[in-house]
Structures are given as structure tokens and as C-alpha cells.
Amino acid sequence: MRRMRQWGPGLLLLSPSLILLAVFVYGLIAWTAKVSLSDEHNARGSKGFVGLQNYVDLFTKDINDRFLHSLKNLLIFTVVFLVGTMLLGLLWAFLLERGVKGEGFFRTVYLFPMAVSFVASGVVWRWLMNPADGGLNAVFDGFGLGFLQNTWWTNPDWGMAAMALPAVWQLSGYVMALFLAGFRGIPQELREAAAMDGASTYRLYRNVIFPQLTPVALSALIIVGHMSMKMFDLIMSVSGAQWLTEVPAVYVWQALLTSDYSKAAAISIILLLLVAVVIVPYLIYTNRAEKNR
Amino acid sequence: MTTVASAPPTGLEKRSTPPPSKRRGIVGPIIKYALAIFFLIVVLMPAYVLVVTSFKAGNEIGVTGQWNLPSQWTVSSWGKAWDALQPAFLRTFQLAIPVALISSLVGAANGFVLSRWRFPGADVVFTLILFGMFIPYQAVMIPLREIVTSINIQPGIPTLILVHCIYGIPICTLIFRNYYATTVPEDLIEASRMDGAGLLRTFGWIILPISIPGFVVTIIWQFTSAWNDYLFAIFLSNTRNGPITIALNALAGAQSPDYAASMAGALITSLPTLVVYILLGRWFIGGLMAGSVKS
Numbered sequence: 001m002r003r004m005r006q007w008g009p010g011l012l013l014l015s016p017s018l019i020l021l022a023v024f025v026y027g028l029i030a031w032t033a034k035v036s037l038s039d040e041h042n043a044r045g046s047k048g049f050v051g052l053q054n055y056v057d058l059f060t061k062d063i064n065d066r067f068l069h070s071l072k073n074l075l076i077f078t079v080v081f082l083v084g085t086m087l088l089g090l091l092w093a094f095l096l097e098r099g100v101k102g103e104g105f106f107r108t109v110y111l112f113p114m115a116v117s118f119v120a121s122g123v124v125w126r127w128l129m130n131p132a133d134g135g136l137n138a139v140f141d142g143f144g145l146g147f148l149q150n151t152w153w154t155n156p157d158w159g160m161a162a163m164a165l166p167a168v169w170q171l172s173g174y175v176m177a178l179f180l181a182g183f184r185g186i187p188q189e190l191r192e193a194a195a196m197d198g199a200s201t202y203r204l205y206r207n208v209i210f211p212q213l214t215p216v217a218l219s220a221l222i223i224v225g226h227m228s229m230k231m232f233d234l235i236m237s238v239s240g241a242q243w244l245t246e247v248p249a250v251y252v253w254q255a256l257l258t259s260d261y262s263k264a265a266a267i268s269i270i271l272l273l274l275v276a277v278v279i280v281p282y283l284i285y286t287n288r289a290e291k292n293r
Numbered sequence: 294m295t296t297v298a299s300a301p302p303t304g305l306e307k308r309s310t311p312p313p314s315k316r317r318g319i320v321g322p323i324i325k326y327a328l329a330i331f332f333l334i335v336v337l338m339p340a341y342v343l344v345v346t347s348f349k350a351g352n353e354i355g356v357t358g359q360w361n362l363p364s365q366w367t368v369s370s371w372g373k374a375w376d377a378l379q380p381a382f383l384r385t386f387q388l389a390i391p392v393a394l395i396s397s398l399v400g401a402a403n404g405f406v407l408s409r410w411r412f413p414g415a416d417v418v419f420t421l422i423l424f425g426m427f428i429p430y431q432a433v434m435i436p437l438r439e440i441v442t443s444i445n446i447q448p449g450i451p452t453l454i455l456v457h458c459i460y461g462i463p464i465c466t467l468i469f470r471n472y473y474a475t476t477v478p479e480d481l482i483e484a485s486r487m488d489g490a491g492l493l494r495t496f497g498w499i500i501l502p503i504s505i506p507g508f509v510v511t512i513i514w515q516f517t518s519a520w521n522d523y524l525f526a527i528f529l530s531n532t533r534n535g536p537i538t539i540a541l542n543a544l545a546g547a548q549s550p551d552y553a554a555s556m557a558g559a560l561i562t563s564l565p566t567l568v569v570y571i572l573l574g575r576w577f578i579g580g581l582m583a584g585s586v587k588s
Contacts, residue, residue: 009491009492009493010406010409010410010492012493013402013403013405013406013492013493013496014402014403014406014407016399017399017402017403017422017462017466018418018422020459020462021421021422021425021459021462021463024433024437024459024460025424025425025428025433025460026421028432028433028436028437028440029428029432029433031435031436032432032433032434032435032436035435035436088332091328091332092329092332095325095328095329096329098325100325100326100329103307106329106333107305108571108574109333109336109337110332110333110336111574111578111581112336112340112567112570113336114570114577114581115517115563115566115567115569115570115577116521116563116566116567117520117521117522117523117538117562117563117566118521118523119521119523119538119541119542119562120521120538120541120559120560120562120563121339121559122545123343123541123545123555123556123558123559124339124342124343124556124559125339126545127342127346127552127556128338128339128342134359135359138359138360139360142360169335169336169339173336174581177303177305177578177581177582178582180304180305181303181304181305181582184304184305184306184307185304226427229429230429232431232523232524233523233524233538236523236527236542237523237542237545237546240546249429249431252431252434253431253527253528256434256435256528261435264431264435265435267431268429268431268432268434268435269432271429271431271432272428272429272432275427275428275429276424279424279427280424283420283423283424284420287416287419287420291416
């Protein structure tokens with residue numbers, strides 16, 4: 001009873017949010033899962049439960065292997081996106097860590113794309129990645145780098161690698177911020193101890209500093225990786241919804257336009273599972289790490 | 294700076310001078326600055342294109358001289374873009390401001406309770422809350438569309454306010470929980486309790502007044518997310534009642550887009566969030582860092 005009086009008000013403050021999230025996150029996910037197990041393939045509604053049929057169909061009976069194609073696109077996009085942001089983010093953070101005059105200015109510029117929406121930056125990237133003579137192709141030509149000219153995202157095999165470039169541009173600054181915070185979180189004593197031992201700058205970074213950044217690198221990989229799986233705005237803005245650049249998140253939208261609710265739901269659930277596989281262990285891990293501090 | 298409160302540390306502050314390299318060479322610094330400036334140019338290049346193209350007249354957009362400054366500076370493309378975007382621009386303020394305020398207040402209440410109240414299973418509940426900010430929203434969109442049509446809420450901005458407030462709960466709760474856990478001393482709460490104040494009164498009279506830095510972070514974060522959102526907007530609104538991202542996509546996504554007007558439109562769309570970022574960058578980064586869960 002005493003506990004009740006002590007914590008009742010806390011529960012009062014918290015419960016509306018808990019109820020809303022229970023309904024709008026978990027309830028609606030369950031609802032989507034239920035739709036994905038039914039045969040609601042048009043606006044006339046569902047005739048009933050079909051088990052995992054929609055999932056099996058996506059992998060085996062989709063016309064032109066459309067779903068597998070969207071997964072392949074997503075894979076290429078994700079690899080380029082991850083490698084690009086991690087390398088640039090680490091390099092920029094390293095440059096600032098080594099001490100650059102006007103660091104605040106560099107940091108502000110590197111991070112500014114984060115304040116812009118993919119829809120807005122997509123406008124300029126569509127222009128830059130003009131498959132004909134304009135945009136970046138014109139720059140390459142001007143600098144005698146004509147061999148770099150290419151058809152960008154319209155390339156049927158590797159177009160998705162080009163599509164990842166705007167995403168790299170947009171999020172490298174974020175990864176830089178994570179790494180920079182990592183560098184700055186390393187205790188000064190550790191650096192001093194290494195210096196006392198006569199470690200060279202190279203060895204200091206190789207053996208002392210970079211190993212300390214592993215948790216930061218893991219966070220960055222997971223945050224950027226899960227963003228990649230959800231990528232929607234950028235692709236809609238640069239190419240629009242079309243076969244060449246379709247990823248699962250866009251496919252859901254396309255399936256809904258044709259009122260194929262069950263298919264859209266099945267793709268959504270697969271997407272959710274993909275994200276959950278990386279996010280859930282991460283949440284549990286950070287939770288533990290926090291408790292052990 | 295004459296701001297109402299000092300920004301919470303973002304973790305990016307310089308704490309130590311890097312170890313001086315043994316060889317005080319000239320080559321190292323040259324490479325360092327060359328790289329830093331090269332990437333500065335790369336990052337700013339799209340911004341250059343946006344600005345330059347937006348001041349060209351529609352007929353100056355050809356293949357040759359694309360990268361040049363306008364031969365004749367004109368704001369006609371800005372006028373055209375503004376005419377197309379103006380209603381949605383104002384609607385987006387009606388969306389983003391309430392979302393920022395409501396989400397922040399809810400987040401403050403939740404964060405306060407979760408930072409002080411170690412009830413059994415608190416970690417599991419917190420993890421379940423956090424998971425909500427990582428889900429691909431497609432996984433809730435199909436039933437969400439049915440719900441908002443069935444509860445008779447006005448389509449467009451009112452619907453989007455509701456949705457952004459709900460799905461903004463996790464991130465705002467996280468930011469405030471970390472804020473309270475690290476900046477509000479336990480003694481303060483204990484003293485308030487000694488004076489006989491209950492949890493609600495402690496929250497309202499003691500905690501809220503010292504929460505301004507947390508509020509600035511969540512308000513900026515939610516304002517930016519609502520302003521830049523396209524996913525909820527495309528599923529739950531249209532060009533007549535939706536926010537600016539929808540309007541911009543309609544302007545720029547046409548079959549043969551007017552690039553000058555599109556780019557002026559992209560700049561108009563980005564202006565509010567860019568102004569916030571430039572003026573209140575430290576708080577913006579605070580929200581950004583909180584998004585990676587760790588406090």
C-alpha cells in the first residue's frame with residue numbers, strides 16, 4: 001500500500017505513453033502480421049487465413065523475382081552506405097582529433113547535411129547524378145577524369161552503389177560525431193601512459209586508441225545499418241518508385257498502391273525482422289553495459 | 294552567447310590536446326589540412342549547386358555551364374518555388390511546432406519517472422519503449438491508415454501531429470531519461486521529498502524549471518524530424534493537406550522538372566531546419582548523440 005502511494009503518481013505519468021506505445025507499436029505490428037497471414041490481395045477484403053503463403057510466394061513466386069531483386073538492391077546499397085560512412089566518418093574524426101585550427105567550423109560543415117531532409121537533398125543529387133552529360137559527369141570531364149563518368153543509379157547492375165552516395169554524404173558527419181566523441185572519451189592518462197612507455201604515434205593509435213573505439217564503431221554500424229534497411233525517402237526523391245532502384249521499403253508502398261495489403265504486410269514484417277535482428281541485441285547489450293558501469 | 298541555458302555536453306568537446314607527434318614535420322600538417330579542406334569542398338558542393346542553380350532563370354539551365362555562376366542573377370525561380378510551396382510551408386509549421394512541444398512535455402514526464410523509479414522490470418519496459426524508435430514504420434502503416442480514418446481525425450496535419458507525437462515518445466523519453474540521470478542530483482529530489490512534496494509536485498515545481506536544456510534538445514529534434522518527415526506524410530496525407538516534403542516532391546518530381554525552381558524549392562524546404570542547426574548546433578548535436586542510445 002505504501003509502495004502504491006509512493007509510485008502511484010509515477011505510474012500515472014508513465015501509463016498514457018505505455019498504453020499508446022503498446023497499441024501503436026506492438027498492437028499494430030501484430031495487426032500487420034495478421035494481415036500478412038491472410039489473402040487480402042485487393043480492396044475487396046480478405047477471405048481468410050493462408051498461413052505463411054504470402055512469405056513463401058515472395059521468395060518463390062514473385063514476378064521476375066521482384067522481391068529478391070529488391071533485397072539484392074538493398075544489399076548493394078547497404079554495403080556501400082556502411083563502408084562509405086564508416087571510412088569517411090572515422091577519417092574526419094581522426095583529422096579533427098589530430099587538431100585542426102577552426103575545428104568547430106569543420107565540424108559544423110561536415111555535419112550540416114544531417115539537418116537537411118533526404119527529399120530536399122535528393123533534388124540536387126538527382127541533378128548531380130545525371131546519367132547524361134551534366135552534373136558530376138561534367139566535372140569529371142572538366143578535370144580530365146572522363147573515365148569516371150558513368151550512368152549512376154540508372155546502371156542496372158551497380159546503380160544502387162551510386163544511390164548510396166547521397167546517403168554517405170548525408171550521414172558521414174553523424175558517424176564522425178560518434179567517433180569524435182569516442183576519441184574524446186578516451187582518458188588522458190591512457191595516452192600519457194603510452195607516451196611514457198615511449199610508444200610512437202602510430203603505435204599509440206594502433207594499440208591503444210583504436211581498440212578503445214570498438215564499441216563506438218559497433219554503435220555506428222548498427223545505427224547506420226538499420227537506417228539503410230529502412231531507406232525510403234532518398235530513393236523516392238532521387239529516382240522515384242521504379243524497378244531499377246526498388247528496395248523492400250519502397251516495394252511496400254508500391255504494393256499498397258495496388259491494394260495488395262497482404263503482400264505489403266508480409267514485406268513490412270520481413271523488413272521489421274531484418275531491423276530487429278540488429279537492433280534488439282544492440283539494445284540488450286547497451287542496457288547491460290549501462291548497468292555494469 | 295546570450296542563451297537561456299548552457300547546452301548539455303555533447304561529448305565532442307575538446308578535453309585533451311592530442312599527443313604531439315615526435316617528428317615535428319611539415320608534411321603531416323599539410324596532408325591533414327589538405328584532406329580536411331578537400332572534404333569540406335566535397336560536402337559543400339551540393340549546397341553550391343543548389344544556391345547557384347536556384348538563382349538562374351528557368352531557361353539558363355542547359356548542359357553547358359551548369360556549374361557556372363548565373364549569367365544573370367534572378368529570383369524568378371525562387372518566386373515560382375515559393376508560389377508552389379507556400380501553403381505547405383505554413384502547414385508544416387502548424388505540424389512541427391505542436392509536435393515539438395507536446396512530445397517534449399511527454400518525454401520529460403516519462404524520462405523523469407524512468408530515471409528515478411527502479412521498479413521490477415524497468416529495464417525491460419525501457420527497452421520495449423526504445424525499440425519503438427527503430428522500427429520501420431511500414432510495419433505499422435497499413436493498420437495505422439485504417440485507424441486514423443475510423444477515429445474521424447481530420448486527415449493531413451492533425452493526423453500527422455498525432456502520429457509524430459506517438460512515435461516520438463521513445464526518443465524524447467530517452468533524451469530526458471539520460472538528461473535527468475546525469476544532471477539532476479539525487480539530493481535535490483530527496484530534499485523535495487523531505488519537504489513532503491509528492492512525485493508530481495516534485496516534477497512540476499523542482500524538475501521542470503531546471504529542464505530547459507533537455508527541452509531545447511527534444512524540441513529541436515522533434516521539430517526537425519516532423520519537418521523533414523516524408524514517410525508518414527506520403528502514407529497519411531496528400532499534396533493538398535500535407536507538409537512541405539510532399540509539396541517539394543510534387544514540384545521536383547515532375548516528368549521534366551524545372552531544376553532552377555526545384556532547387557530554390559529544396560532551399561526553401563531546408564531553410565527552417567538549417568537556421569535551427571546553425572543557431573543552435575550544440576543542442577541539435579545533443580539530440581543526434583542521444584539517438585545512438587548511449588548516454
